Structures are given as C-alpha cells and as structure tokens.
Amino acid sequence: MMNSVLLAVLVMLVLSAARVHVVLALFIGALVGGLFGGLGFDGTMVAYQEGLSGGAMLALSYALLGAFAMAVSSSGLPQLLAGSIINRVGVQSAQGKNGLEFAVKWFLLAGILAMSVMSQNLIPVHIAFIPLVIPPLLAVFNRLHIDRRLLACVITFGLVTTYMFLPVGFGAIFLNDILLGNIKLAGMSTNGINVMQAMMIPAAGMVFGLLLAIFFSYRKPRIYRDVDIDSASQASQEISTFKVLVALIAIVATFAVQVLMQSMETEANSLLVGALVGLTIFMVTGAVEWRKADDVFTSGMRMMALIGFIMISAQGFASVISETGDVEPLVSFVADVFAGNRAAAALAMLVVGLIVTMGIGSSFSTLPIIATIYVPLCLALGFSPLATVSIIGTAGALGDAGSPASDSTLGPTSGLNVDGQHDHIRDTVIPTFLHYNLPLLGAGWVAAMIL
Template sequence: MNAVVVAVAIMLVLSLCRVHVVIALTVGALAGGLLGGLGLEDTLKAFNDGLGGGATVALSYALLGAFAVAIAKSGLAHALADKALALVGKENGDGAGAGMLKMLLILLVLAVSISSQNILPIHIAFIPLLIPPLLYVFARLQIDRRLIACVMTFGLITPYMFLPVGFGNIFLNEILVANVVRNGVDVSEVSVTEAMSIPALGMVCGLLLALFSYRKKREYAVERIAQVEQVVSRYEPRSLLVAGAAVALAFMVQLWLDSMIVGALAGFVLFSLSGVVRWREADDLFTEGMKMMAMIGFIMIAAAGFAEVMKATGQIQALVDASVAWIGNSKALGALLMLLVGLLVTMGIGSSFSTVPIIAAIFVPLSIELGFSPLAIVSIVGTAGALGDAGSPASDSTLGPTSGLNVDGQHHHIWDTVVPTFLHYNLPLLVFGWVAAMVL
C-alpha cells in the first residue's frame, strides 16, 4: 500500500482517537517513512530536516501569544465584553438583541478573516489578537465555537482560491496558473476567477450549512475564560488606548517588514514602555503567553517534519501515478480521482500552496489526454490543491482558529475545528469541484 496513504491514515485515526496531534504526526511520519523504504535512520533525518520549516511560524505564534496576554492585561477583553453585552440589554444572552449581536459578531469575524487574505494581508496573525478577547462575549451569548472555527476557516481559504489579490494572487497566478502553463496548457484566454467560481460556491454552501448545523446554544465556563484572559472588572481609558495603539503598531510593522515575529514583538514592547505591563511582570507575562501558543507551535513544527518525510519517500508521485492507471479514459472518474488525491496530499502536508506543484506535473497532461478544456484543467488542479486545507490537523487554516478559540482549554483542535471544517468544506468542495470539471 502507498506509504503516503498509510501515513495520513495513521495520523488521522490517532488524532480522532484524541492522541495528541504532535504524537500522531510523528508516528505517522515514522510509519510512512519505513513503509516507503527510507529506513529508520533516513526517516529520522528527513523528519529532522523538515522541522525547521515550521519554526518561523511557531515562533511567530509564541510571540503573538505573549502579545495577546498583554492585551488581556490591559482590560480590553472585559471592555469589549461590557460594550457587547450592553447592546444586548441582558447578560444571559436571550432575546432579539442577543440574536442580532450574535450575527454581528459572526459577520465581524468573517469580514476580518476574509480581509486578512487581501485587504490587510496578515493571514492568521489576527486570530490570537482578536478572538481571545471575544471569548467572554461568545460564552455569555452561548455561541458554539465550532461555528466560529468554520467561519474563520472559510475566510482563510475561500479568498485565496477565488480572488486573485493578496494571497490569492500568489496561489492563483504565481502557483496555479504558472504550473498549468509550465505543463503545456495555454491559459491566455482563461479567467482563473471563472475557473474557481463553482468550487468557491461549494465553500459558500458549506458556510451556510455550518450556520445551520451550529445554530444552537452551547455553554462554556466563563470562569475559565476569566482566569486565562486575566479579565478585571476595572480598566482605564489609558490602558485601552495603549492596547489599540499596540495592535495598530503590530499590524503596521508586520505589513512593513512582512514579519509576524517583529510585529508582535513591537506591540509587546509598546505595552512594556507604556507601563500597562510593568517591567517586573513582563517576563512572567511573556512566558505565560508563549505557553498559551506552545501547542500550536509544536504542531506546526511536527507537520513540517511529516511533510518532509512524505516528500522523501517519493510515494506522493507514486500515488499520483497510480491514480492515472486507475482512470483509464473516463473523464468523470478521472476528475474524481484527481480531486481525491489532492485531498489526501493536502491533508497530509497541510498546505494547498505546496500541493499544486506536486500534482500539476501529472494531472495537467492527464487532463489534456482526457479532453478537459483549459478552463476545466485550471479548476481541477486548483480545487485539488485547495481540498484538504480545511479539515487537516496540520493546516494553518485549522491551527489558526484553534489557537484563538482554545486559550481557555474549552475547544478541542480535532473534534471542534478539524472535523467540523472537514465535513462542512471538503465534502461540498469535492462535489462542486467535480461538477466544475464536468461542465466547464
């Protein structure tokens, strides 16, 4: 059996059995490497070589965690909660006002998530800063965090797979179109937005389904949020002003230098210099924030090692080649198998941007042979790459939402983020991607 299939299956099964994702990724990588013929020494070498690939993002999240704790220390979390609950008029979250506020909060999270891919291209950096302060409000309104996870994942994925601006320009033009052209297809008259419009519609349907699936109230312990967020009942206008300035500074520095690390560090330094975070407390606060994001960082590092082992086995190419042998001359079967292989590869390595170059070299010539139009080829390869970004335990599109929603330990990465996003996005995307391949 193909080593990639086995490795991904082991990783997913262990994760669903509530084995920690870092352990699941490590065991899956070892099993895949051994089955792929690398041997134990070469498997470990490949895994170790890949670890550095996730270190930058892991350090970024650790610093963002420290910055998020500083924001909580300023009293911003409680201020937001007070203002939001004042709009409701009742602290128990009942009534028409509560329903309106819930929708406004959901739309706010959706708008910020979408904007993070293009208007303000900071990707997942906004999550540790925006979501933890809102958890208190979510809990009082009894909003199901699985819905918020689905909303954020939609906003992190759909823009880059449909709109050719920001990260979408990188994915659609610099990666997708470039690889399709490199493998022999003239796309000069192809609109990449048109090619990905039907798959994007599948993502929209998944979001609407999530709004229905998680519409019921879900209770969370407000006390646990207060402990983690260090919520205080009193806050000063000066501390809130400093918090706003620190957030703005962090975003501007990141956009200027393209570095989440430096941006978060600049925001934390401003807190320290302003006196909102006292110098003698800074060390403990910084350490606490890094602990808060440690799990996400280690998962990202382990995921990079897992991906490197999968590439070293050479079995990804073998999996693609095997799918070619199964297809024969059937366009319908060909489209389905290409999408499924893309789903499996992306679920394993956790990156749509890395999947497209791997699969395009084989899938583009195969699509030409099967008689697909250039528009359909772009759609097939693009959808195959995007499939699996939602629902992968190792993807930043799921790790990001978990990092913000689980700061108080009440949101499980696998069962509250990965499984909901897989069901609500990968399955509709698979169906709509297949339809696009057949009608374009």
C-alpha cells in the same frame, strides 16, 4: 501494495481521531510511511529532521504574534470590547431581550467572519487575530448559547475561502504565485486565464458548507460552563485609556508593517517583523511594564507556540512523504486507472489532493507537489486550461479545512478551547471536514466538467 503516502496519512488521521496528540500522530504517521516507503528507520528520521527546519521561522512568527496578542490583551482593549457587548446583551437580566440577543448573535457571527476574511488580505495577520479576539468573547458566546462548532466553521471559512478565491494578500500568493506559477512551470500557458473565474464554483461549494453549518447543523443552542480564563482575568480591573490607545497604535503599526513589506515583495518574514514592531511599541511606551513583560510575553508565546510546534511537526511529516517518492506513483496510478474517463479522473485527482493536503496540513505546500503531475494529465484527458486551473486549485485547497495539522483548524481551536470546552478533533476538525471538504469536492468536480 498500499501506497506509503496513503498509509502515512491514514495512520495520522486514525490516531488523531482516537485523541492521540496531533504531534505524536504526525510523528508516528511519518515513521510508518517512511518505513513502508523503503526509507528505513535512519532515512525516515533524517528526512523528518530535515523537514523540521522548514517550519521553524513560521513557528517563531506565530510565537511572537502570540506575545503581541497577549500584550494587547493586557492593555484591556479586548476586555473593553467584550464588556460593551455583554452590557448590550444584558447578561445580568436577559428577560425580554430575546430580540436583542438574536441581533447580537448575528452581529458577532458577521464580525468574526469579516475578521477572518480581512486577516488574509486587508490586514494580513492570518490566525493571529483569533487568540486576541475570541477568548474575551467566550463569556458572551456562552450567554448566547452559540455552538462553538459553528464558530469554528465560520472562522475556517474566512481563512480558507478567501485565499482560494480572492487574489489579494495571501490569496495573491496562493492563486498567482503558487497555483498559476507552478502550472506555468509544468508546461501549460496561463495567459488570459481568470483565476477567480476558475475558482468561483469551488468557492461556491464553500459558501454552501457555511450556510449548511449556520442554518442546519449548528443552529440549535449549546450549553457551556462559564470558566475563568487567564485572558479574561483582567476584565474586572480598571482599564487604562492610555494603554488602550497604545494598543490601537501598536495594532495599526503591526498591520502597516506587514502590508508594506508584502507590497515590497521582500523575502523577510513580514509576520515576524510586524510582531516585533508591535512588541517594541508596547515596551517603549511602558504600556507593558518591564517587571511584568516576561510574564505577559511568556503567556502569549505559550498560547501560540503549540500551533507553531504542530506545524513544525507537519513539515517533518511532509518531508518524509516527499522523500518516499510515492506521491507521483499515487497520482500516476490514478491516471492509469481512469485513463479516458474524464469524470472519474477529475474525481480521483481531487481525492488524491484531499489525501495529500490532509497529511501535510498546508494547501500552499500541496500545489507544487501535484501541479507537475496534474498538468500533463489534464491536458492528456482534454480538460480546458480553465478547468485544469480549477482542478489543481481545488485539489490543493481540499483538506486544509479538516486537517488536524492545518493552521486553519488549529487557529480556531486555539481561541475556542482556552477554557477546555472545545475539542480540536471533534469540535473543529470533523465539523470543518464535513462542511467544507465534501461540498468543495463536489463543486470542484462540477467545475472540472463544465469549464
């Protein structure tokens, strides 16, 4: 009999690939999994509804960050940045400037990668920078004929690889608090374990995937139409120095509040409080006029609220998966089938992690589910503590890139599809799945064998 968790994830992925909206795909997948797992219709709906509340605060935080991003956009700061780049590229007369365009292309890719990396630690705003920075630059990307699938891969690389390798910011939460914390709770000592050493080989797999995307898969130019978008509609307006200055102050204040709150290890949501501080600065200074504030904030919240709503639905999906109780039998089945065969068992554990995370959409949520079962299994099979950390960490990270419900894919799509020319499944999910999950799967298996 097929496992209900496997069936639920399969249904969700097939529907998403068939261009059914991801929210509906998550709901139908949860319904199928719950019914197949013996919860019944009422039990499935109750579990789904209980899970929805888990993502409400995160969705609100993203909505307010979207409002903050739109307030910054209304100041003219992103347009000023985009305009300066456009002028340097010379979009009006590109003849004889191929060398400059080549340099600007690589400068942009490096800059976007740096912002993605810093969004996880130095300036921990996660995906909130994407709708702020990417839409105003779409005209530049179009002129340079940059394949947006490459941009999606670059952004997702920064979002995922950073937290799974560097124990700073979100990485400190993932690696120290969740990964090592749950392994310790499962009965294995983590004293003396260098988590960066454990995750170095898996992270190298992610680097390989990025290089493959840059220099092979998406190196060729791709043509896009120039489409007017709301975030760029103000580009032709006069840019106010005062509003730009206020935007810079608000950005610094928002980042500072989040860094301060995370250093204090407060239980309050730093993303939510940071966004409120930034919005308050815009309102108090008058950089966003009171009569226009409603339109600015509504547009921004609408921009990010869809991501939040998808993540709420993903929490409901995860709740149903957990309630069926079929995650543990799935892992136990793998353990029984591959008992005594370390190579096959390591591969199977990584694949199960991929399946679970693809469905839940969050590696942070996957680790607590699998760590309790994987730790005794790894110990029984004779894996070293370092290899055990690597297996569980990789199994948790697998599927974050390439999941239709992951913010690591939803974020890039939110910025790249504002003009309707970037499909979430075909241009973000599938490319990131192929370029990151497959190399990560291989690198995680190698780490399990040699550590």
